[in-house]
Amino acid sequence: MPDPRTTQDDQAALYRALAAGEHRSGGAGRGTVAFAVSTDDVEAGAGDVYVALGLAKYLARRGWGVLLWPTERWETPLPEDVTVVVSMIESFVPGLVPQHVGLVAWVRNWTDVWAEQPWLDEYDAVWTSSTAARDRIAERTERPVRVLPIGVDHELFTGERDGRDDVDVVTTVNFWGAERLGTAAIDVLAESRQVVWYGANREHLVRSGRIEHRGHASFFDLPAVYASARVVVDDVIPPARAYATHNSRLFEGLASGALVVTNCDEGLDELGLEGVPTYEDGPGLVAAVADHDPALVERLRAVVLDRHTYAARAEAADEDLRRAVTARAGRTGADRGAFLVWATTVRKQLRTAEHDRDVHFAGVHDINERLVAAVADAQRAAAETAEARAAVAALTAERDRLAVRLDEVTRSRTYRLAEQVARLAHRR
Template sequence: MTAPDPSPERDEINELLRQLEAEKAGAKYWRDAARHRQGLLDEIKGRTSVRAVLSIERRATPLRRRIRTSADAARSTLGMLLVAAEAVPHRRALSERQSAIDALTSALEPPEPLREKTTVVVVGTADLPGWATALRSEQTTVHTASTPAEVSGVLEGTGDEAELVCIVDSDVEPLTPGWLARLALSMRGAGAAAATAVMVHPRRPLKSATPHDLLVRSAGYHVDESAGAPHVKALLAAADPTTVTDDTVALAGGGLFLVDRVALVAAGGYRPHGSCDVAAIDMSLRLAAQGGVIVRSGPTLAVDHRPTIPSDRTGRLLFDEGSRNWSDLLDRHGPALMHLTPRGTSAKASFWLTVAAPNRKVADRWGDWHLAQALARAMADLGHRAAVGTQAELDEPARKAADVHLVLRGLASSPRSSGQHNVIWVISHPEDLDSAECDEADLVLVASPLFATHLRTSTATPVEVLLQATDTDRFRPATDHARRHDLIVVAKSRDVMRPMVADAIAAGLRPSIHGSGWDGLVDPDLLVTDHVANEDLPALYAGAGVVLNDHWDTMRTWGFLSNRIFDALACGTPVLSDPAPGLQETFGDLVPTWNDPEELRRAVERSLTMDRSAFAQRARAWIEANHSMAHRAVELVDFLVTHGLIDEYTRRSRPRNAR
């Protein structure tokens, strides 16, 4: 963070900065403690009895691994056999299919000669196949690249003379005479940036045959959606290749395509990726972002000898969606792919909210999980798709495909994806945030005006204030008005005596305590339960006479107001709190504060004897008018509009610059 400013008028901020550095030192202490515990664990593992158990475990591990490998191989073999069995009834039709293809390719009129200078790159081989050698002419140069990573180097080495660039996988065999000129003609006629051929399944040996042999493998690609994630699928898969006509397509596959060199350079060039298909999809999306159109040349057929995905018996999928290639593509282009789905073409911006909870098994015990769920519901009420995920779900395709990744920043940071708008909402633990994390975001939201002011001095990323809030549909006054406890505390102790409990006891009060870690710190008779399920909180707050609140030191120092204040006031219940910056500005006189036990005792007495009905109406009205989650959803969208991340009128996401 920024070094302290020595000027007198900055004394208060400097003191806060010193406290923040102290909190960071405290965080380092706990990291060191974790390393110490790991050392103790290693020592335990070194004991004789433990070593014996671990030895058995190590010996069993290779056997389990071999069993899993054998099972996977058996499943793969079984899948191939099932596909081959399905292909048997179709074997008689193969001759007819072959004859139809031959008749089509031989009946086509020769295309006009290729006008444009063209560079052809055959990928995956060092030796040119015969069909590639035959292309060489004054207009056409042919090169090889062993991997997709070498293609960009080959293109750079050819200079700027070529007007068109053709990329062909070495396992693809063009069938149609004059195929290169036909692709160029299709591009020229449609004013397109790129053209792709129709890929046909080969006639395979019986043991590896499929029902799709000599039918269309792909005629370009489109994007479908399920469970909030995109899936790239072949157009016209298993169709008769002789019936395919020219048309525009969303995406070109990497088997064979032709692209205008000027358009390619304007879109950022050909980028090396793990496969030709990933590179082609990446290129297609960048061309589309520049307004480029991709066409399919119907009569241009090519046999695609590349293996299909074993798990995809339909033959429609372009990618193994468990592969690193697919994951990397989603990182770069997840939202852009979703925008090509039928629903994505007109939908408002979509959101994925990530919380610090490690996984869904324990998420219910994390307050930020429920805060995020409430915000997601409010976003849905505005017409946006919004989902909530934990740290364990950061690699989920649906997360990478959302337009906006909103991280509720508490105890854990989250990686960014270059294809998304990345937004951080700092709701707690400011001591754990650094400027580098903020610099990588597109927008930083902070639940504290004081910390937002400080943060603006340490990052170039825009910083806005977005306070915490409550779900007013869930947190509301009780209907039976029965008071279950006069004074309640709903908080963990973290094994220290919190000020609100210490002062209450010193004042002679008997708070009913709900939360863990209080054993040995207070009279056991004060303990009601060590955990309150979130669904039970509204009734607990609504049935209390007074709710006590305090803040952890860093939260109080930097003005991060506790979420329980918003929740309890929405229930119409009085709240007493320790002083914190921004408390009066946010709640006016609704939340009295105390500084010592006697002040606390008097404040509790006043709260218990005042007109509860009048207070409840006033508190509820204030929260509904200013601090509902519906308000925060509107504010969030407005901030995204202000900073150019979504469109003001359509509320659709504005695409990130091609990267």
């Protein structure tokens, strides 16, 4: 593994190498950890991938081999060198994981969905992001459940600037079609503060004209974005707020030296971050952003760097991973039984159907948008044409009226008499 004192480009290259499987062989006989993730494309913007790679980077330093096992490979045999699988996605079904391979679930979000999985007891250990989530999962399984929140790669989010201009307030919340609690609050904040918004689908986000939208930012751009900001606004979705499972943005922004403001005050105390300002609406956000104490920012940053780095997470995870491998050693069987093999196949079919549905809906939506736009253009053109025709008709009518009046005037006795007088005057 490279020396920690590397550039941001070196860190990005390391992440790409980890995603490409270049560190799948460990150096201390620990075995290989496969992370079941949505994709192995580090440019796709999938949060589960960056969390997996953050932990994988520091597990590799502890002697583990690491690799990503993306969705499209879940229905294929697991690589033979894998000794333990960490599931990052609630839709993962472990039917094709051999009996001798350890299984760990990382419940980072969607706690209720995880709790209702009928195969939850297949996991040798479960990690959750909060005590509330741990208690919910523990109701559904006899397996060990540990609180292991997501964290931050402190070697990537260093707080070092790249020369870009200072930003007063920044948010990096993506827009996926549904209005979020923080969206309206940021509108209110923009009335009095400079707000820069990085996020996907900005073209569909109709917001205040005072907000500067800069579009999607790559994960590897975020360290500089946060380091340039005075305040970072976080927005935790309702399923996460229900169990106080906080976003990576909380840890990454604080590690970068910015003050993070969030709409979820639950769970901050158990993270040691009880000083983080919170909001529930626009006026609350305005007040929270105004409460900027440099000493508080430095204290919160110190807590994150001490307790919430992926180096610390890897140290805690190492024990569970080794225990899972040991517990499964010697077991036989190429899969987890007929039911889970069947469930794996059904889940693939459902996932394909969901994808096809989304593609179909996207196509229909696109056609509908173009149709609506075409109708609007036609109506506008028709209205413009009708207006132009009306103007021409009005002018024509006025011309004809004046022509008739002119004819009437020139034929009148008064006009003819005046014309004769004018001729006589001209002859003189």
